[in-house]
Amino acid sequence: MKEICKDVAIIGGGAAGMMCAIEAGKRCRSVLVIDHAFKLAEKIRISGGGRCNFTNRHTTAENFLSNNPHFCRSALARFTPQDFIALIEKHGIRYHEKKFGQLFCNDSSQQIINMLQRECADAKVDWQMPSRIKQVENSPAVAEVANAAGRRFILTTERNIVIAESLVIATGGLSIPQIGASAFGYQIANQFGIPVTTLRPGLVGLTFATEDFHGFKGIPGVSLDAEVSCGGATFRENILFTHRGLSGPAILQISSYWQPGEALHINLLPQQDAQKILFTYRQSGMELSTVMTRYLPKRFVQAWCGVIFAQLGLVIKPVNQYRDVELRQIATALHDWQITPSGTVGYKKAEVTLGGIDTRELSSRTMESRSVPGLYFIGEVVDVTGQLGGFNFQWAWSSGYVAGQFV
Numbered sequence: 136m137k138e139i140c141k142d143v144a145i146i147g148g149g150a151a152g153m154m155c156a157i158e159a160g161k162r163c164r165s166v167l168v169i170d171h172a173f174k175l176a177e178k179i180r181i182s183g184g185g186r187c188n189f190t191n192r193h194t195t196a197e198n199f200l201s202n203n204p205h206f207c208r209s210a211l212a213r214f215t216p217q218d219f220i221a222l223i224e225k226h227g228i229r230y231h232e233k234k235f236g237q238l239f240c241n242d243s244s245q246q247i248i249n250m251l252q253r254e255c256a257d258a259k260v261d262w263q264m265p266s267r268i269k270q271v272e273n274s275p276a277v278a279e280v281a282n283a284a285g286r287r288f289i290l291t292t293e294r295n296i297v298i299a300e301s302l303v304i305a306t307g308g309l310s311i312p313q314i315g316a317s318a319f320g321y322q323i324a325n326q327f328g329i330p331v332t333t334l335r336p337g338l339v340g341l342t343f344a345t346e347d348f349h350g351f352k353g354i355p356g357v358s359l360d361a362e363v364s365c366g367g368a369t370f371r372e373n374i375l376f377t378h379r380g381l382s383g384p385a386i387l388q389i390s391s392y393w394q395p396g397e398a399l400h401i402n403l404l405p406q407q408d409a410q411k412i413l414f415t416y417r418q419s420g421m422e423l424s425t426v427m428t429r430y431l432p433k434r435f436v437q438a439w440c441g442v443i444f445a446q447l448g449l450v451i452k453p454v455n456q457y458r459d460v461e462l463r464q465i466a467t468a469l470h471d472w473q474i475t476p477s478g479t480v481g482y483k484k485a486e487v488t489l490g491g492i493d494t495r496e497l498s499s500r501t502m503e504s505r506s507v508p509g510l511y512f513i514g515e516v517v518d519v520t521g522q523l524g525g526f527n528f529q530w531a532w533s534s535g536y537v538a539g540q541f542v
Contacts, residue, residue, distance in 0.1 A: 137295040141167045141261075143542045144290055144299035146319070148264060149176050150531035151514025152305030153251040158539025160258025167297060168255070169290070170264040176248045177314040178307065182528070187244030189223070190216040190532070191525035192236035198526045200391055201519045202332055206494040207530065210502070214536035216529055226250045237524045266292045271302070271323060273507065287509040301509045301542035305535065308488025308515040309334060316482070320492070320516035327507045330493040332518045336485030337391040340382035341399075341476040348474075350442035351376055354434045361385060362402040366392035371405050376435070379480060388523050390479060391489055401472040403439075404430060410466035416454045423454050423465070443468050487527055491518040502538040511538045 143159045145152045148170035156166045174180075179187055191198070194216050196208045220238070223230060228250060229241040240246050255262075270291040290297040306320035321331045355378045362371040363385045375383030381399075389399065404412075407430070416426050427436045440451055447464055454462075479485070492512045496505055502517075504510040513534040521527040 136291075139167065139295055139297050141165045141297060141299045143167070143301045143303065144169065144288065144297050145303040145305055146170075146268060146290075146323075147303075147305030147307060147514070147516075148172070148262070149178055149305060149307055149514065150251075150528055151307075151535040152303070153255055154532050154535030155303055155305060155511075155513055155539040155542065156260045157251070157254045157258050158536050159542050160255065160260045162540070164542065166258070166260045167299070168260060168262050168264075169266050169268065169292060169297070170262075171267045171317075172315045173265050175252070175264070178311065179248050179528075180244050181311075181314070182244055183239050185244055186239040186242070187247050188233075188237050188239050188525040188528065189230075189247055190219050190238050190529045192216055192232065192238065194236075194526055194529045198522045198524075199519050199530065200337075200489065200522075201494060202490075203494040203518070206497075206499050207519045207533075209499040210533040210537045211529070214533040216525075218536075219529070219532050222254075223247070223250060226253070235524055263292065263294065263297075266294050268292055268319070271326065273302075273327070273510070301511065303511040303513060303538055303542055304492075304516055305513050306516055308491065309482045310336065310485040310488050310515075312482060316488075320512065324492050324512070327504070327510065329496050329504060329506065329512075332490040332493050334488055334490040336479050336482050336487075337489035337520050338387045338486035338523050339390045339484055340377060340380060340480040341386055341390055341393065342380040342478050342480060343474065344477045347477070348380060351438050352378070354438050357432050357435050358383060359403070359432055359435060360405070362405040363389045364400040364402075365389050365397055366394060368392040374401070380476065382480075384523055387486065391487075391520060391522070393476065395478070396475070398473045398475040401474065403469050403472055408466075409469040410463060413454065413462045413466055414459075417462070418455055420453045420455060422451060423457070424451050426454060439472070443472070486523070487520050488515060489520050491516050491520075494518050500537070501541040502534055503541060511542060513538045 142164040143166045145168045148168045156168050159166045199207050228246045230238050272289040288299045288302040304320045324331050354376045357376045358373045361374045370385045370388040372384035374385050424436050502511045502513050514531045
């Protein structure tokens with residue numbers, strides 16, 4: 136088999152992998168990016184509805200989940216959202232802010248991919264794709280192979296043998312397997328004795344047991360503004376009813392904090408006083424459901440009242456026929472609707488993978504393994520997961536940038 140010697144081999148040609156390749160190439164390091172996919176950076180292409188929510192202006196360490204919440208601070212400080220914005224402005228890519236600091240391309244996410252490809256070309260980065268890795272080795276004997284003094288890793292691919300001094304794992308997580316996600320990065324970690332924290336889908340829709348959700352089966356597509364709380368976190372955005380449960384931005388956000396068996400607490404009238412509203416209509420002859428449809432979607436009100444009133448032992452009737460204590464019960468339920476998910480829709484629909492390479496085993500300054508010199512992990516494969524809104528791409532840019540300074 137043909138042998139290729141490189142300073143840096145990067146497995147994974149997504150956001151983090153390309154950013155690392157660009158920075159390493161700028162340092163005149165010889166770089167090879169290896170990816171098993173036929174199409175480059177599919178996760179970038181499909182993100183943000185095809186317009187790529189490429190960063191968030193307001194990124195801080197508090198926007199990320201990790202068993203070591205301080206780990207991401209160093210990388211985020213050294214390559215900020217403003218740094219990435221400067222890069223896309225250099226390439227003339229027009230963008231806009233949608234909400235909450237979320238930045239999207241005006242036109243297509245393909246512009247981001249094209250930009251990264253051009254930067255890689257300028258940095259003289261080489262590519263090998265599609266190409267699958269068959270074996271990764273690391274031993275003192277490597278330096279004797281092909282006169283590759285100082286080189287630590289041998290990668291046997293379906294095309295050739297790649298010998299490299301530094302190996303970067305930028306393979307992403309398990310989310311969206313239909314575009315090529317795999318467990319390869321975690322397998323490499325296990326091979327080298329590097330711990331991986333518990334993995335589960337993140338930024339994902341939630342499902343419910345049939346008996347708990349039967350009353351809402353008929354309202355898929357209904358969306359409403361709500362405040363959802365669980366696991367010490369609270370998010371206010373839209374929730375969306377689906378055939379299997381709940382989705383929408385607020386649900387995707389809270390899914391990363393939810394643990395099996397925990398109930399969601401949903402405030403259906405955030406920044407309003409349900410009790411005050413109900414007592415305002417205390418003397419009217421209006422049906423309670425009619426009053427509620429002034430604040431919430433009609434189909435949802437019908438479904439919600441059917442379920443909650445049965446739980447409270449109440450029936451729908453004019454507001455003036457309820458006792459004060461009953462109106463208070465209804466108001467409490469509106470501000471704290473509790474419903475317990477049975478699970479998630481899984482990795483197929485999840486935007487990210489929670490958990491990953493244990494950050495205690497990595498240097499936050501370099502992203503290098505503490506126990507295996509020359510081995511780096513970046514991007515989603517690491518136990519750093521952002522909230523919804525461009526934060527995960529910023530982690531990819533930042534972690535890739537940092538590793539690129541040292542590989």
